[in-house]
Amino acid sequence: MSPYRLPDSLLEQLLLEDTPYGDATSFALGLSQHQGVMHCVARYDMVLCGSEEAQRMAELRGLQIMLPARPSGSVLSAGSPILSVQGAADALHAVWKPAQTLMEYLSGIASATAALVAAARQGHPHASVACTRKSFPGAKAAAIKAILAGGATPHRLGLSETLLLFAEHRTFLAEHSPAEMVSRLQQGWGERKVVVEVSSVAEALVWIDAGAEVIQLEKCTPTQLAEVVAVARQRNPRPLIAAAGGVTQANATAYAQAGADILVSSAPYSAAPKDVAVSIRALTAG
Secondary structure: OOOOOOOHHHHHHHHHHHOEOEOHHHHHHOHHHOEEEEEEEEOOOEEOOOHHHHHHHHHHOOOEEEEOOOOOOOEEOOOOEEEEEEEEHHHHHHHHHHHHHHHHHHHHHHHHHHHHHHHHHHHOOOOEEEEOOOOOOOOHHHHHHHHHHOOOEEOOOOOOOOEEEOHHHHOOOOOOOHHHHHHHHHHHOOOOOEEEEEOOHHHHHHHHHOOOOEEEEEOOOHHHHHHHHHHHOOOOOOOEEEEEOOOOHHHHHHHHHOOOOEEEEOHHHHOOOOOEEEEEEEOOOO
16 A cells, blocks of 8 residues: 655656656657557566556656556566556657656665565564665655555654754763753653664663663674663663664564564665566557
């Protein structure tokens, strides 16, 4: 099921990037007088994403929907149909590459996310995967849709959303104790959890004692994380433990087995695109 659809303003921008002054080849050949059909098919197995946007691009250029788009989040096998549209040949060419490329990139992210979630759930059935805000600048709305389609959640959508205390914050507050910093955050933003990023077991234990509600272990091994989990489980209320920094499909199972409640990762954003095969053919009159 699609979590949301990207706005028409963004889709128009993508279309106009490819045809800022029209399509020279289609114009020179007079293709607006011809009718055709375009089929989009999964070339390989994939978790689909961006199909609603592809359909909407077609609609924005006056094309008729023959086969409605399969929804984002659909698990497709190679050869599965995604979308079919028909109409003026120049409109088909205007939509072809922007729609295809968007689906390929977002399906790559969604597929990598789904694989990461599956690896985490092998380690623990309730492990949660949260993807960071480190998507390509300017592409956050599309990237977040893709990770949601793949079964993850956003770690944080931006600095305005969550309380995440880094060492880079604490360096300016050396005169304050960990407990004072946690208390200040809790008093100011009482409805939000206080998350503290640490880089060692010793540091994690200090911030557990200070009352942090989530301990985010940066670049720690599964063994180190398990040590922190053992302490956290003795506390009431128990802080959540997140693994962050270098979390990938290859090590997600180990972190989940070690007891991580949340696996924080940027890895899906750099996934290879998933090919979408596109075919266009002319429609004969009558």
